[in-house]
Amino acid sequence: MIKEPNFTGKRIGVYICQCGSNISDYVDVEKVREEISRGKGVSLAKITMFACADSAQKEIVADIQNEPLDAIVVASCSPKLHLNTFRGVAERGGLNPYNYVQVNIREQDSWAHSDKPAQATLKAIHLIRAGIAKVSLSEPLTPMTIPAENSVAIVGAGVAGMRAAIELADLGVNVHLIEREHFVGGRVAQWGKMSMTNQTGEEIITELYHEVKKRESIRVYTGANIIASKGSIGNFNIQVKIQPRYVEPPCDPESFKKAIEACPVEVDDEFNFNLTKRKAIFFNYRSEFPAMPVVDMAACTRCEECLKYCHGIRLDQQYRIIEIHVGSIFLATGFNPYEPKKGEFGYQEHPNVITFQQLKRLLDLTKGEFRFRGKKIERVAFIYCVGSRQIDGENKYCARYCCTSAIHAAIQLRQELKVPFIYHINKGIRTYGKQEILYEQSSTSGDVYLQFVEDDPPVVEVLNNPIKVTVNDLLTAHMEVTVTTDLVVLITGMVPRVNTELISILKVPLGKDHFYNEIHPKLRPVETMIDGLVIAGCCQGPRNIAESASSALAAVSKVYSILNKGEIKLEPTLAIVNPAACEWCGKCLEACPFDAIERIETEKVPVARIIESNCKGCGMCTPVCPTEAIDIKGYTNPEVRSMIEAMSG
Amino acid sequence: MSDDFRNSSLNELDALVIGGGIAGLESALNLAHMGFHVMIVEKDLSIGGRMIHLSKVFPTLDCSACITTPKVSETARHPNIEILNHSEVKHISRDENGSYRAVIEQRPRYVIDSLCTGCQDCEEACPVVVKDEYQYNLVGRKAAYIPFSIASPRIAAIDLDNCILCGACEKACGPGAIDFTQETRITEITVNSIIVATGFKLFDPDRITRYGGGKLKNVVTAMQMERQLVPTRPFNTVLRPGDGKVPDKIAYVLCAGSRDATVGNPICSQICCMYSIKQAQLILGAVPMADVTIYFLHVRAFGKGFDEFYQQAKMMDVQFIKGKIGRIKELENGDLMLRYEDIASGQVKETQHDMVVLSVGILPNMGIEKLFGDEKFKLDPFNFYNQPNEMTDPFKSNLPGVFIAGTSTGPMDIPDSILSAGAAAAQAAKYMKQHQASISHQATTPL
Amino acid sequence: MEKDPPKILVFSTEKISDPALDLAGLMKLHYPPTVHAVVVPCSSSVRPSWIMHAFECGFAGVFIAADGSDCPYGETCIEKTAKIVERTHVMMREKGIPTENLKMAAVCSVCAELFVNQMRLFAGELADKTTNAT
Ligand SMILES: Cc1cc2nc3c(=O)[nH]c(=O)nc-3n(C[C@H](O)[C@H](O)[C@H](O)COP(=O)(O)OP(=O)(O)OC[C@H]3O[C@@H](n4cnc5c(N)ncnc54)[C@H](O)[C@@H]3O)c2cc1C
Ligand SMILES: Cc1cc2nc3c(=O)[nH]c(=O)nc-3n(C[C@H](O)[C@H](O)[C@H](O)COP(=O)(O)OP(=O)(O)OC[C@H]3O[C@@H](n4cnc5c(N)ncnc54)[C@H](O)[C@@H]3O)c2cc1C
Ligand code: SF4
Ligand code: SF4
Numbered sequence A: 001m002i003k004e005p006n007f008t009g010k011r012i013g014v015y016i017c018q019c020g021s022n023i024s025d026y027v028d029v030e031k032v033r034e035e036i037s038r039g040k041g042v043s044l045a046k047i048t049m050f051a052c053a054d055s056a057q058k059e060i061v062a063d064i065q066n067e068p069l070d071a072i073v074v075a076s077c078s079p080k081l082h083l084n085t086f087r088g089v090a091e092r093g094g095l096n097p098y099n100y101v102q103v104n105i106r107e108q109d110s111w112a113h114s115d116k117p118a119q120a121t122l123k124a125i126h127l128i129r130a131g132i133a134k135v136s137l138s139e140p141l142t143p144m145t146i147p148a149e150n151s152v153a154i155v156g157a158g159v160a161g162m163r164a165a166i167e168l169a170d171l172g173v174n175v176h177l178i179e180r181e182h183f184v185g186g187r188v189a190q191w192g193k194m195s196m197t198n199q200t201g202e203e204i205i206t207e208l209y210h211e212v213k214k215r216e217s218i219r220v221y222t223g224a225n226i227i228a229s230k231g232s233i234g235n236f237n238i239q240v241k242i243q244p245r246y247v248e249p250p251c252d253p254e255s256f257k258k259a260i261e262a263c264p265v266e267v268d269d270e271f272n273f274n275l276t277k278r279k280a281i282f283f284n285y286r287s288e289f290p291a292m293p294v295v296d297m298a299a300c301t302r303c304e305e306c307l308k309y310c311h312g313i314r315l316d317q318q319y320r321i322i323e324i325h326v327g328s329i330f331l332a333t334g335f336n337p338y339e340p341k342k343g344e345f346g347y348q349e350h351p352n353v354i355t356f357q358q359l360k361r362l363l364d365l366t367k368g369e370f371r372f373r374g375k376k377i378e379r380v381a382f383i384y385c386v387g388s389r390q391i392d393g394e395n396k397y398c399a400r401y402c403c404t405s406a407i408h409a410a411i412q413l414r415q416e417l418k419v420p421f422i423y424h425i426n427k428g429i430r431t432y433g434k435q436e437i438l439y440e441q442s443s444t445s446g447d448v449y450l451q452f453v454e455d456d457p458p459v460v461e462v463l464n465n466p467i468k469v470t471v472n473d474l475l476t477a478h479m480e481v482t483v484t485t486d487l488v489v490l491i492t493g494m495v496p497r498v499n500t501e502l503i504s505i506l507k508v509p510l511g512k513d514h515f516y517n518e519i520h521p522k523l524r525p526v527e528t529m530i531d532g533l534v535i536a537g538c539c540q541g542p543r544n545i546a547e548s549a550s551s552a553l554a555a556v557s558k559v560y561s562i563l564n565k566g567e568i569k570l571e572p573t574l575a576i577v578n579p580a581a582c583e584w585c586g587k588c589l590e591a592c593p594f595d596a597i598e599r600i601e602t603e604k605v606p607v608a609r610i611i612e613s614n615c616k617g618c619g620m621c622t623p624v625c626p627t628e629a630i631d632i633k634g635y636t637n638p639e640v641r642s643m644i645e646a647m648s649g
Numbered sequence B: 001m002s003d004d005f006r007n008s009s010l011n012e013l014d015a016l017v018i019g020g021g022i023a024g025l026e027s028a029l030n031l032a033h034m035g036f037h038v039m040i041v042e043k044d045l046s047i048g049g050r051m052i053h054l055s056k057v058f059p060t061l062d063c064s065a066c067i068t069t070p071k072v073s074e075t076a077r078h079p080n081i082e083i084l085n086h087s088e089v090k091h092i093s094r095d096e097n098g099s100y101r102a103v104i105e106q107r108p109r110y111v112i113d114s115l116c117t118g119c120q121d122c123e124e125a126c127p128v129v130v131k132d133e134y135q136y137n138l139v140g141r142k143a144a145y146i147p148f149s150i151a152s153p154r155i156a157a158i159d160l161d162n163c164i165l166c167g168a169c170e171k172a173c174g175p176g177a178i179d180f181t182q183e184t185r186i187t188e189i190t191v192n193s194i195i196v197a198t199g200f201k202l203f204d205p206d207r208i209t210r211y212g213g214g215k216l217k218n219v220v221t222a223m224q225m226e227r228q229l230v231p232t233r234p235f236n237t238v239l240r241p242g243d244g245k246v247p248d249k250i251a252y253v254l255c256a257g258s259r260d261a262t263v264g265n266p267i268c269s270q271i272c273c274m275y276s277i278k279q280a281q282l283i284l285g286a287v288p289m290a291d292v293t294i295y296f297l298h299v300r301a302f303g304k305g306f307d308e309f310y311q312q313a314k315m316m317d318v319q320f321i322k323g324k325i326g327r328i329k330e331l332e333n334g335d336l337m338l339r340y341e342d343i344a345s346g347q348v349k350e351t352q353h354d355m356v357v358l359s360v361g362i363l364p365n366m367g368i369e370k371l372f373g374d375e376k377f378k379l380d381p382f383n384f385y386n387q388p389n390e391m392t393d394p395f396k397s398n399l400p401g402v403f404i405a406g407t408s409t410g411p412m413d414i415p416d417s418i419l420s421a422g423a424a425a426a427q428a429a430k431y432m433k434q435h436q437a438s439i440s441h442q443a444t445t446p447l
Numbered sequence C: 001m002e003k004d005p006p007k008i009l010v011f012s013t014e015k016i017s018d019p020a021l022d023l024a025g026l027m028k029l030h031y032p033p034t035v036h037a038v039v040v041p042c043s044s045s046v047r048p049s050w051i052m053h054a055f056e057c058g059f060a061g062v063f064i065a066a067d068g069s070d071c072p073y074g075e076t077c078i079e080k081t082a083k084i085v086e087r088t089h090v091m092m093r094e095k096g097i098p099t100e101n102l103k104m105a106a107v108c109s110v111c112a113e114l115f116v117n118q119m120r121l122f123a124g125e126l127a128d129k130t131t132n133a134t
């Protein structure tokens, strides 16, 4: 027996989409239509090939006007794809968009139950009846508009963050550029010459930083971390903690240089991936920005040697906390190069097994002959996909940038540093697109390519000098090839940067690969589930520089479309109190995490009231109310109860 | 598009987007959301580009039509966007203010768009049957026809090249929408910025004699296979064209026309590995008993979720063989003998398949560089449109205010095309803001 | 004839768990077609009276696909949802409905497989019960 939704007098139009054949291959749409059309209140029930197609949309608009209809139900794909499409249709027909309900009979029916077509058909009927029940009771709702702050917080001043800052500033948006390190530039600053254009990281970062500094509407904070965030799209209030650099102007570059020389403390230099040492007061390279050194307080012994040379050093500087108010948050927090485990291909078991990031630093620091640990290097073996494409491991993905960047480095080794023997021990080279040219160039200039398969990785023997690498080479019909080499470079992939605190403060959604996750790679590729929070660059997944810049600019388009109107339309599905039923017990106030409930007095009787600009429509207040006096618009008590009834049929 | 617009003097817009594929649509939508007025000029009868014709898309396997149609209809409806279908830009010049003046030619479709209801009565009445280019010649269509079921606009057109002028459609058309007197219409517009998104061409495999030079009946291109796999597929299953048999041993030949200097295309097409892996999975859905083998040199599964998608295909028992196909020979029963070097064993082998799909590559779609007259709109070494500062200003061309998006800059998949369109739109928006400011500055400062 | 599996009502959440149900469909993962979902903003907005109403209407089981720690409205969701289950258990005992007939698990937006497994298990348990009872 199928229960009928209550008849409320609304004239309802129901559209059942075949979705080409995605739905109609499993759900008997004609049967569904027949059943549904018999329901009370259903003025018409139609089948369409693609409900979302322009022609079908036009047809619905015409039906609304000609029948006329008071409400529509579209049974098609997930509302996550087309809710707004059909709300628009309802509006164009002259209906309130909330007098439209979308019923998901594809993802949650035809596809999930393609093994049981008869039951899928029955389920479609139930689901549609529930949709009809809901729409019968739905009230017209109007979205609230709130003013939007014309400013953005960009988190991370790597290539992606800086590139976005420049464009947004030029579009008239105020930019707060928040960088956790004491220097801007992110990873690119470390790489020296790069594919595909041979520009150096230093050149690129210098150019971007100059452009950033030219613009008054960009404020740069270094040593800065977000420690709290409140509010939502249009109006985020963010607290930023700014660590002191213990150095301030005025002091000239010469005095800084002397101060650094005077510092007696030496620690591993993480900018050079611990290949070299640095002082407790340092900068990574001379032209780095902001062009002022920083004191590493964890290492500083407060011996005050440096103070003798430079008056700009302030060892007693304190951190500051500032508050900023922005309309949107733009995450560009980048990635970390994969750090191999001890013993992974001989890493940390032989000093001449290094990572690709270390090689990039070496290449940048090398002038003249290529030497490592005092010895001239004539043979280099690259092992690819280290930390990537692990079929049974943690990092299942391909890191995308590495094949091309490694081959580019190999070309540099051969052409500039005259390294005669270069071996590429790979798992299938992925120089996609125009990058293929580099592969072609490398393989025709004498580099040797050897290929291994997943379950038979190369073996690195580190007990003897020089190192030997043995590969079961796929390219020569599985011949076992042993390469003798002076240096092994592990071509490491990318992993997300450690950002636990930021992720929990902003509730950043993560994907299976642990990178930040977009809503949909094609429909909404730079937005997240959190409205107003966009992502770009390598924090979203591996990319090269051009791709990082491209995604950053795409996110600029999104942010600017949010902010340029000065106001934002909010979903009207907020809490509503029925003052007649409210007995003011205060339980809802306790339950609300967003301070959206206040106590007011109407005719001396205390009742709850909703502060709409704070309410997020989470509904946490509804189950705690003993008199059922609070509802969420669009999910009201009668609506949900009648949906349950309709589904139970 | 309204007739008012066509005839009025309202020919100043903010931006012109050339090409209505996914990159062009995204560019226009982004600009429209930012408040700019945009015109899209599309050569074809419908917007949507290549993507609207795809089956499901890697790596999420969502149905391509379901993602394209909302974008298509949002574009078609947006108050800030005007679309000229069946049109091409003929000439572009730059005026003293630095704005661009474009001359656009719209070819007639011989159907009055405001009257046609898309009922297809003309199609039924028309006696002429020709090959349907939208189905990649797999089936036929009429000379009076609606391009394809989800075309936007979904209205008829008369293919005058094949029309025998019998007048059957005119009689059949209830609303009297057919008008053989329509003529080419010229529109001139002035804009401050241009986004070129003219997409790519597919490599024509007839140029490869080793693979039969287009003469082998059961050798198809991936685009033809794609059409057999769409939800509105013409045959409702996979058939080989030679004899209509359901194939059970299908081979994919990757890099057909890519990474091959001998055919003039040294670069990798970036998408063929992935679309072949996708099609293999879809074929196993449509013809569960089939064997699918992919002959590859390298599998470029580099993007977000791609390698996982590749592993999934292996789990589904798609065979991957590393080897270059030397020759394809047709046997008497229409089956095909593939001769290849099997790299894993180092031997030359031969294997029989009953259908072969050539994973054809992406080629540049040139032509826009000729429109700018004296201004030189540059190409890159591979004849895609040039990006002089590709690392930090991607999708900016060498001409001020002219940007490029999507596959017109080089091979790329849909997610990257969409990002590129967003990037081009952001840069165009900034350029227009600055350009506007400098014009009003000139106007207010006495010389 | 094969007996229909028991009816299960799922409360899924708009931003977190409902996408997982969609993903299950996208991946063609099968679960009993007698599972029906009502979408709510957050799992801590499910009223005990709705759950009881479902039992009254003939659902054999109710499953809350909770936001868990992924809840966009904050961590208090976990504790509040647990409270709702607790309160409902009391009401169920009063009516003589076994408390196992209400289940809850955190389902994140990509937890498609987890969801499907939960549904198969739950349906199995409920079916065993009805056959044992009769
Ligand atoms: C070894 C190696 C070689 C490479 N070579 C090339 C090449 O030749 N060509 C090429 O195109 N690409 C190359 N790449 C890729 C290139 O490095 C990336 O594309 C680029 O760095 C991405 O920029 P981004 O801004 O997204 O991230 P990043 O460069 O990682 O910048 C992110 C920034 O965000 C900051 N940050 C992180 N968390 C926070 C926080 N919570 N608060 C504030 N700030 C934060 C970081 O400190 C950093 O400054 C290479 C990568 C590697 C690993
Ligand atoms: C067989 C196959 C399968 C694929 N599968 C996938 C997949 O699963 N997933 C994925 O991500 N990608 C896939 N792709 C790639 C995808 O098709 C492209 O990435 C995408 O279509 C590029 O969009 P575009 O807008 O740049 O170009 P196009 O789609 O080519 O659009 C260009 C538009 O410009 C118009 N045009 C051209 N010249 C002019 C002119 N002079 N004047 C006016 N208009 C003009 C054209 O008519 C067309 O409408 C596949 C490609 C192929 C060939
Ligand atoms: S880009 Fe190359 S080296 Fe990097 S993970 Fe992918 S295949 Fe391996
Ligand atoms: S719906 Fe959520 S945000 Fe709104 S008042 Fe209730 S508890 Fe507070």
Ligand code: SF4
Binding pocket: B111, B115, B116, B117, B118, B119, B120, B121, B122, B123, B155, B156, B169, B172, B173, B174, B175, B176, B177, B178
């Ligand atoms: S031209 Fe006439 S007959 Fe042809 S589709 Fe349009 S309305 Fe129908």
